Amino acid sequence: MIRLLVALAVLCATARADTVYELPKTKARLELPDSWHRADVAGLVASYKHAAGSVLAVTRADVPNPDAWKKDDAKARQAYADTVERGIRSRIPGYKLVRKKLGDANRVPALDVEATRDTGATVIVRVLLFRTYALSLAIEVPRKGDIAIARSIAAKLTPPKE
Numbered sequence: 001m002i003r004l005l006v007a008l009a010v011l012c013a014t015a016r017a018d019t020v021y022e023l024p025k026t027k028a029r030l031e032l033p034d035s036w037h038r039a040d041v042a043g044l045v046a047s048y049k050h051a052a053g054s055v056l057a058v059t060r061a062d063v064p065n066p067d068a069w070k071k072d073d074a075k076a077r078q079a080y081a082d083t084v085e086r087g088i089r090s091r092i093p094g095y096k097l098v099r100k101k102l103g104d105a106n107r108v109p110a111l112d113v114e115a116t117r118d119t120g121a122t123v124i125v126r127v128l129l130f131r132t133y134a135l136s137l138a139i140e141v142p143r144k145g146d147i148a149i150a151r152s153i154a155a156k157l158t159p160p161k162e
Contacts, residue, residue: 018156021046023058026135028128030058031156033149045135053142054150061134068102068109068129077102081111084134088125094118105158112154122147126154
C-alpha cells in the first residue's frame with residue numbers, strides 16, 4: 001500500500017511540472033504549468049494562452065522607479081504604487097479593483113493587483129519595479145475560470161535570490 005501511495009505521489013508531482021522561461025533583458029523568470037502554450041504577439045516580452053481561455057502577457061517599460069525603492073518612506077512607496085495601479089486601471093475596460101498589495105519579490109518592489117472586468121473576467125497583474133525598468137505580468141482569467149492558478153503564476157514571477 002505504501003509503495004502505491006509513493007508511486008501516486010511521484011506521478012502527481014510529475015503531472016504538475018512547471019516550465020521556467022528565461023525572459024529577455026531581465027533577471028526575472030516566468031514559471032508556467034505545461035498546460036500553457038506560447039502565443040507570439042508582437043511588442044510583448046512573452047505571451048501565452050491556456051485551453052480554458054486564460055491569456056497571459058509580459059511587458060517591459062524602461063522607466064525609473066525611485067519612489068518604489070524608498071524603504072524608509074512608506075507614504076512615497078504607497079503613492080507610487082497607487083499611481084502604477086491607476087495606470088493599470090486606465091488600460092483595462094470595465095476595471096473594478098478587488099485588491100492590491102505592495103511588497104517585495106526577492107528584494108525588488110512588487111505590486112500585485114487583482115481586478116475584475118464588467119465581462120466577469122478576473123485580471124491578475126504583478127509589476128516588478130526594478131530600479132530602471134518595470135516588468136509586468138498580466139493574466140486574464142475568463143468568468144468562472146481558475147483564479148488560483150493565475151495567482152500562483154503571478155506570485156512566482158520573481159528575480160532570482162541574490
